[in-house]
Amino acid sequence: MEGRTTALRRATRSSTPTAYERAASAMPDSQTLFIAVGATGFLILLLSLVLGELGGHDGELGGHGDAGGPGDLGHEAGSPGGPPVDAVGHIPDGSAALDAPTWFSIRVLAVSLVGFGAAGFIAVAAGGPALIAWPVAAAGFLAVGAATHRFILKPLARQQYNSLTSRYGYIGRxxxxxxxxxxxxxxxxxxxxxxxxxxxxxxxxxxxxxxxxxxxxxxxxxxxxxxxxxxxxxxx
Known part of the structure; x- marks a missing residue:
């Protein structure tokens, strides 16, 4: 009888989760974290697009935005709100680079977060260990951010800048x-x-x-x- 009681107590203790096990079960798993990061990046991107349409430029953590927004109009070339000019009053060809989006652009960072979440989620869903999923997610952050910056945002900024500087050529006509x-x-x-x-x-x-x-x-x-x-x- 005593042996049965001891065995029952041991079984009860083994079936009761410890404090560590309860804390671990309360923590979100890797897939949930990757989904949360990707969703956050997507929401930030969506918000920046809406605010960009309303304000005429892309937000920059470094202090400047994309070129050529509607808010830039109404300023003569060389004025604080207009494009830079050279000594003879012409807009330099290389000035577009000054207004190109950088890695500190909110949109680049938001898209990078989406890449981070997507790459990490795919790595975990494919059965890879968490130790491998996080480096894969980091690689997704860099790859998606770099591709978006190089092949989407910079060409768009250049196109907008060219359109704006072409319009500034109307002044004086x-x-x-x-x-x-x-x-x-x-x-x-x-x-x-x-x-x-x-x-x-x-x-x-x-x-x-x-x-x-x-x-x-x-x-x-x-x-x-x-x-x-x-x-x-x-x-x-």
């Missing part, structure tokens, strides 16, 4: 009003860019005055969705 510019409103102006191409833009007057069709004007600045023009003196 002389054109003709082709649709009456309303007082405190807009109209339409046509002019030729530096390459000789015919350009038609929505226009508003720098003095908020009405400018009739056929009036000669000069483009003096850029605004969202169009240009700001000044009525030429000889047209009065």
């Amino acid at each position: 002389t054109g003709v009003v082709t649709l009456d510019i309303l007082p405190h409103g807009t109209g339409q102006v046509t002019f030729h860019d530096r390459a000789g191409a015919r350009i038609t833009q929505t226009a508003s007057s720098d003095h908020h005055e009405g400018v009739p069709k056929g009036t000669a004007v000069t483009v003096v600045d850029l605004v969202d969705g169009g240009v700001l023009v000044h009525r030429s003196a000889f047209s009065d």
